[in-house]
Amino acid sequence: MIKMNNVTRTYQGQDGEFNAVDDVSLEIGENEIFGLIGESGAGKSTVLRFINALETPTSGVVEVDGTDVFSLSKKKLRAHQKGIGMIFQQFNLLNNKTVRENVQLPLELHKYKDPLSVREVLEFVGLSGKSDRHPSQLSGGEKQRVGIARALITRPKILLCDEPTSALDESTTEEIVGVLKRAHEKFGMTVLVVTHELNVIKSMCERCAVLEKGHLVDIIDVVPGAGRPDYESYHQRVLEVLKNA
Numbered sequence: 694m695i696k697m698n699n700v701t702r703t704y705q706g707q708d709g710e711f712n713a714v715d716d717v718s719l720e721i722g723e724n725e726i727f728g729l730i731g732e733s734g735a736g737k738s739t740v741l742r743f744i745n746a747l748e749t750p751t752s753g754v755v756e757v758d759g760t761d762v763f764s765l766s767k768k769k770l771r772a773h774q775k776g777i778g779m780i781f782q783q784f785n786l787l788n789n790k791t792v793r794e795n796v797q798l799p800l801e802l803h804k805y806k807d808p809l810s811v812r813e814v815l816e817f818v819g820l821s822g823k824s825d826r827h828p829s830q831l832s833g834g835e836k837q838r839v840g841i842a843r844a845l846i847t848r849p850k851i852l853l854c855d856e857p858t859s860a861l862d863e864s865t866t867e868e869i870v871g872v873l874k875r876a877h878e879k880f881g882m883t884v885l886v887v888t889h890e891l892n893v894i895k896s897m898c899e900r901c902a903v904l905e906k907g908h909l910v911d912i913i914d915v916v917p918g919a920g921r922p923d924y925e926s927y928h929q930r931v932l933e934v935l936k937n938a
């Protein structure tokens with residue numbers, strides 16, 4: 694579904710030019726949940742943003758579904774972008790709009806063939822009762838649920854998740870990972886998750902690429918299973934980590 698060949702992105706840094714992404718090649722299969730992990734500044738978000746053309750490579754080819762993304766006409770590029778949903782670390786909700794209005798927004802900006810209904814996606818993410826609230830009246834986890842509902846409503850064939858849980862605490866992270874896994878099961882899209890959190894990769898991805906300073910250093914088959922045992926409470930988790938580490 695996604696194929697990158699020798700992709701490089703050069704930026705102007707303080708000490709001259711540098712490659713934020715350096716000769717990266719990878720393939721992500723249809724319906725796969727693929728992780729991209731690396732330290733801050735490794736180039737993860739840049740790689741993710743090539744896929745929906747929010748970022749342009751300096752050289753190399755990015756193909757989605759057999760089409761070279763950067764050879765598309767403006768009109769076809771827009772159609773390509775419409776097939777891709779995205780969720781963000783900071784949720785990117787409009788604070789002056791209600792939950793319902795935020796979720797409905799993509800349908801107001803573009804026409805989609807067979808979108809889901811607001812009711813359906815809000816029910817799916819467990820926010821049916823909060824559709825008239827504003828983002829300021831929601832917890833971080835609830836805000837990300839709104840972000841997920843907004844991405845799902847268009848039935849995207851690809852879902853790009855840029856640090857989807859990095860602003861959340863551990864138990865909320867698990868909840869959001871659960872929602873994303875259910876979304877993948879129910880709607881069957883290709884998912885790319887960019888994160889620096891190993892637990893998130895461990896509990897949701899089938900394969901994972903490791904980026905270091907712009908270089909792809911490995912692609913790992915993730916052994917399925919939870920990232921860590923389930924704890925009955927936050928208190929129990931704190932005790933486990935602080936007393937037994």
Ligand SMILES: Nc1ncnc2c1ncn2[C@@H]1O[C@H](COP(=O)(O)OP(=O)(O)OP(=O)(O)O)[C@@H](O)[C@H]1O
Binds near residue numbers: 736740
């Ligand atoms: N528009 C830009 N101009 C110059 N440098 C940039 C630009 N965008 C990103 N960079 C630099 O490119 C490098 C890779 O950035 P990127 O955001 O892809 O990394 P990341 O792995 O996603 O990091 P983080 O986890 O901190 O978001 C960083 O050094 C960043 O400062």
